[in-house]
Amino acid sequence: MIKQLDKDVLALFITGEEDAFERIYYTYVERVFNVSFFLVKDTGWSDDIVQEVFIKLWENRAKIQSDQDLWTYIYVLTKRLSLNKLRSIKRSYNCFERLWDGLSETSDSTYDIIAAKELKMKIQNFLNSLPPQQKKVFSLSRIDGFSYQEIADQLDISINTVKNHIVQATKSLKKSGLGQEALFLLFFLYF
Numbered sequence: 001m002i003k004q005l006d007k008d009v010l011a012l013f014i015t016g017e018e019d020a021f022e023r024i025y026y027t028y029v030e031r032v033f034n035v036s037f038f039l040v041k042d043t044g045w046s047d048d049i050v051q052e053v054f055i056k057l058w059e060n061r062a063k064i065q066s067d068q069d070l071w072t073y074i075y076v077l078t079k080r081l082s083l084n085k086l087r088s089i090k091r092s093y094n095c096f097e098r099l100w101d102g103l104s105e106t107s108d109s110t111y112d113i114i115a116a117k118e119l120k121m122k123i124q125n126f127l128n129s130l131p132p133q134q135k136k137v138f139s140l141s142r143i144d145g146f147s148y149q150e151i152a153d154q155l156d157i158s159i160n161t162v163k164n165h166i167v168q169a170t171k172s173l174k175k176s177g178l179g180q181e182a183l184f185l186l187f188f189l190y191f
Contacts, residue, residue, distance in 0.1 A: 011066045021061075025054055028071065032078050039082035040089075049085055053078050126176045130169055137165035 012020035029050060036049040056077055064073060127135050136155065140146045141162070146154070148162045155162075 006070065007066065010064070010068075010070055014061050014064055014066060016061065021054075021058060024057070024070065028074050029054075031071070032074060035075060035078045036082045036085075039079065040085055045085055045089070049078065049081050052081050056081070122176075126173065129176075130172060134165045134169050137162055138169035141166055 009020045009023055013024055032050050032053050033046050036053075037043065037046040040046055040049065053074060057074065064070070127139065130138060133155075137151055140151045140154065141148070148159050148166075151157075151162045152159045
């Protein structure tokens with residue numbers, strides 16, 4: 001049963017009396033916070049919900065019946081706004097996760113592409129720095145995968161000459177700072 005005092009305050013509130021609103025606010029603010037905190041488990045979000053509840057209460061005061069139990073109305077409003085907040089948080093979290101996954105994949109693949117292009121350019125520069133015959137022998141061996149005998153036959157040179165070119169190119173490769181694995185991997189994947 002609603003007390004007469006509460007009924008009078010409610011009637012004044014419905015007509016837009018700010019003092020009545022202030023009285024209602026201080027009467028129910030702690031209970032609203034407790035209900036919202038019970039549901040959302042966060043003080044910041046609960047503070048937001050308290051503000052939303054009292055804003056909505058003020059905006060919808062004309063719809064409230066003067067003989068209505070105000071706490072029931074506020075409780076239902078608090079519960080609805082708290083559940084909406086939880087849904088919003090879940091959607092935001094899911095969106096954030098999808099965005100983060102997308103950014104991670106994009107940034108990783110973008111980084112990989114940029115790194116591969118830089119590595120490819122360094123290898124091209126390295127190959128271009130070799131003498132022409134050495135470059136040809138090294139490319140046939142390490143990039144195209146021909147045996148020393150196949151290279152010797154194809155270029156009409158001795159196997160020892162092929163070996164010497166490979167040794168010299170490998171020394172140059174080590175001095176360049178590029179690893180043999182990087183060269184193999186890049187040409188295996190990108191050429």
